[in-house]
Amino acid sequence: MAKEIVTMHAKDMRMVTGRQRIGRVMYHTGVYLFLLVMAGIVLFPFYWMVISSLKSLAEYRLSRPTFFPKVILLSNYVDAFTTANLGRLFLNTMYVGIVSTILSLIITILTAFAFARLEFKGKETLFACLLGTMMIPGELFTITNYSTVTNLGWINTYTVLIVPFLVSVFYIYLLRQNFLQIPNELYLAAKVDGTSDFKYLWKVMVPLALPTLISITILKMMGAWNSYIWPRLVANDEAHRMITNGLRNAFTETSGDVNYPVQMAAVALVSAPLFLVFIFLRKYIMSGVSRSGIKG
Amino acid sequence: MVESKQQWKAWVYLAPAIVLLLVFTVWPIINTVRMAFLENYSGLKAAGGMVFEFGFGNFEKVVNYRRFVSCLKNTVLLCLWTVPISTFLALLIAVALNAIKPLQKVLQTIFFLPYVTNSIAIGMVFAAMFNIVGSFYGTENEIIVTAGIINNVIEFFGGKPVNWINYGSSYAANMFVMVVYIVWNALPFKILVLLGGLQSINKQYYDAAKVDSTPKRRIFTHITVPLLSPMLAYVIITGFIGGFKEYTSVVGIFGENMGPPNDAGRLNTMVGFIYDALSTNQQGRASAAALILFGIILVVTMINLQVSKKRVHY
Numbered sequence: 001m002a003k004e005i006v007t008m009h010a011k012d013m014r015m016v017t018g019r020q021r022i023g024r025v026m027y028h029t030g031v032y033l034f035l036l037v038m039a040g041i042v043l044f045p046f047y048w049m050v051i052s053s054l055k056s057l058a059e060y061r062l063s064r065p066t067f068f069p070k071v072i073l074l075s076n077y078v079d080a081f082t083t084a085n086l087g088r089l090f091l092n093t094m095y096v097g098i099v100s101t102i103l104s105l106i107i108t109i110l111t112a113f114a115f116a117r118l119e120f121k122g123k124e125t126l127f128a129c130l131l132g133t134m135m136i137p138g139e140l141f142t143i144t145n146y147s148t149v150t151n152l153g154w155i156n157t158y159t160v161l162i163v164p165f166l167v168s169v170f171y172i173y174l175l176r177q178n179f180l181q182i183p184n185e186l187y188l189a190a191k192v193d194g195t196s197d198f199k200y201l202w203k204v205m206v207p208l209a210l211p212t213l214i215s216i217t218i219l220k221m222m223g224a225w226n227s228y229i230w231p232r233l234v235a236n237d238e239a240h241r242m243i244t245n246g247l248r249n250a251f252t253e254t255s256g257d258v259n260y261p262v263q264m265a266a267v268a269l270v271s272a273p274l275f276l277v278f279i280f281l282r283k284y285i286m287s288g289v290s291r292s293g294i295k296g
Numbered sequence: 297m298v299e300s301k302q303q304w305k306a307w308v309y310l311a312p313a314i315v316l317l318l319v320f321t322v323w324p325i326i327n328t329v330r331m332a333f334l335e336n337y338s339g340l341k342a343a344g345g346m347v348f349e350f351g352f353g354n355f356e357k358v359v360n361y362r363r364f365v366s367c368l369k370n371t372v373l374l375c376l377w378t379v380p381i382s383t384f385l386a387l388l389i390a391v392a393l394n395a396i397k398p399l400q401k402v403l404q405t406i407f408f409l410p411y412v413t414n415s416i417a418i419g420m421v422f423a424a425m426f427n428i429v430g431s432f433y434g435t436e437n438e439i440i441v442t443a444g445i446i447n448n449v450i451e452f453f454g455g456k457p458v459n460w461i462n463y464g465s466s467y468a469a470n471m472f473v474m475v476v477y478i479v480w481n482a483l484p485f486k487i488l489v490l491l492g493g494l495q496s497i498n499k500q501y502y503d504a505a506k507v508d509s510t511p512k513r514r515i516f517t518h519i520t521v522p523l524l525s526p527m528l529a530y531v532i533i534t535g536f537i538g539g540f541k542e543y544t545s546v547v548g549i550f551g552e553n554m555g556p557p558n559d560a561g562r563l564n565t566m567v568g569f570i571y572d573a574l575s576t577n578q579q580g581r582a583s584a585a586a587l588i589l590f591g592i593i594l595v596v597t598m599i600n601l602q603v604s605k606k607r608v609h610y
Binding site: 138 | 406409
């Protein structure tokens, strides 16, 4: 009798685990299916961009779309490069990006160091005020800044694209947090040894905060690459035009009868550097982004 | 002596940042408020020596402006559609990603990809996908040569092609395209934050639930969502702030026309309104609109924080 109960119980258990196993397999298949479908949707625009950029205009306009180009036409890329004058735009954007990143890093490091290590009157109040400005939408600054740079005679120069955005409160905040994690004993020991503040900052703190500095560099470069509104307002001449503005200006029409293969080739060329950076420096981008929530 | 030297040194370190902040952040705050309260202020006229009276005229004009009302409506609608949809989808994807082991890293990378894009450039790709290639651009008798890929797919499943963004397209269709694009763009950040939150939830809660053989849905609603609520509040708040500043994604899809060829400006947003006023030298109106935008963002954030105070488990 007792034995019977035991075997029945075992049977029950086997049935339960069997059902559970089927349930678990179903659940996992469902999860993977969902993720793969979503990944497909997320990737589709990129796929469509690349294959469209390789098609001939006639093939692109077929009423039954082809999902892989019959003839791969690389000449679209050459056309795109010349129509949008991409070479010049690349150079402009790289110049603005590099100069503003270097200057911005120097300012951020100095400011973050002062807030993290040095003592002065009103330190906490000043820092709180800085953080407060982060709440204000950028458009509010732009209106006055536009007049300011006009009065300074900076319209259509590189300066106007670089200087107004050199100080980022968010980057200062990020780096200060990082500096604060470095033990103060290190600083005091350096003081005893007679190391100057400045030398300590460059020899000890900057190397220790390198990952944060790399994140800032990438975000700043991406910001230059993606900036659109401000450059359109203040430096939209041939010589200083940035890449996004150039792309938008060269292909003004988005609907109707457009030579999409060439347009998509241009879009792919503009997107490519971002992807390359992403592939090699994913870790830094993702850690920087999760703390900011701001593009660029 | 030593202390005063420290003081002096600190200000040297701070000097570059302070100077730039004074010119490009502090002064703009003061000046923008000033211009907003000067009747019909215009930079051009001010340079010509004109004096402006103090008053609320700019705010009145902006609010009564039909264009502004439509910009406000577009912005609010975009927020109300995109924030809930993208948050919900991101939550589902993050939970699903957290439940798997193989392929997790690869899929995570794929879902992050839309973040590292240029929103104008990829907007042009979306426009291509939704476009109907017509041979007479911008006129009523556009001849449809081929529907865009989205319409191809709709036709494949037996549906009727829709005029999404071309001449004579409906407002609802335009909005639909914008919502799809903005959600696609907003997903990566939200997934990243939510997945980070999920991975930091203590495994013990799930083990306890397993011992009690709690059903999966109950685990989701009673453990995962409450413990994730600070992260959810964060992505919702930043989502609303970003949503109210929406502009470049519309430019990406519709160009600077901000609407289909027959109805320019139909999809203009608050930020777009501010820039239009600015580029026509109406700084007073632009400032008033910017302050209104700031006020809206502030109120929405406060409401969000109030709601999350009641709902969020810290």
